[in-house]
Amino acid sequence: MGDWAVRRAGPADAEALRQVHAEGWRATYAGILPALAIDRELKRRRATGWGPTLGGQGLAAVLVAESPEAGVVGFATVGDPRESIADLEAEIAELYVLPAHQGRGVGRTLVEAAARHFVRHGLFGFYVWVLRSNRARFFYEALGGEPVLEKTGAVGGHPYGLVAYAWHDLTRLVTGADAPGALPPIG
């Protein structure tokens, strides 16, 4: 565990999110996607922004990892599943850690925070889509994700193979007072 903390992002984080996303995208997909596809996707994402997700209280949220020295070093966009996959109730739609801060546990901390966030909303399973050729797959496997589905999706306007990793039981990711078994009985 490093000297960063995870919190829910607010409207003031929009610019930091845009920067982490753009830097993360360029570094990750430079060897995978054509430069034009990367530019197109970054333009599209910049236009969409994170708007209403920032500052709300519901399931849809952006979780940021920040340190006092470096500011926001990574984020996860979480919320309702965009597709029906194996009865999973939630999705991590985006996960990016600045290249200079990768490999120090920030990604794991963000996925664990996302799992805690889901459990607090009464949800116990989630999935994440990842490019088949992205080595982030090994990260998801290290965190106990299981490949459950494959599809061809469009990334930056190009067709690419995608794999969905799933967590059906969040017990391994969520420990302590938020662990599913530690929740008080309902009713």
Ligand SMILES: CC(C)(COP(=O)(O)OP(=O)(O)OC[C@H]1O[C@@H](n2cnc3c(N)ncnc32)[C@H](O)[C@@H]1OP(=O)(O)O)[C@@H](O)C(=O)NCCC(=O)NCCS
């Ligand atoms: C994928 C990503 C989020 C992982 O975050 P990170 O902070 O670098 O990962 P962590 O340091 O938390 O690693 C957690 C575990 O995964 C393992 N891991 C991380 N990347 C790995 C890789 N490429 N191959 C194998 N294992 C890996 C680590 O060894 C670690 O295992 P441990 O906790 O048992 O020691 C980050 O590297 C990233 O932002 N990549 C670029 C963007 C991206 O591809 N996002 C996913 C899009 S779906």
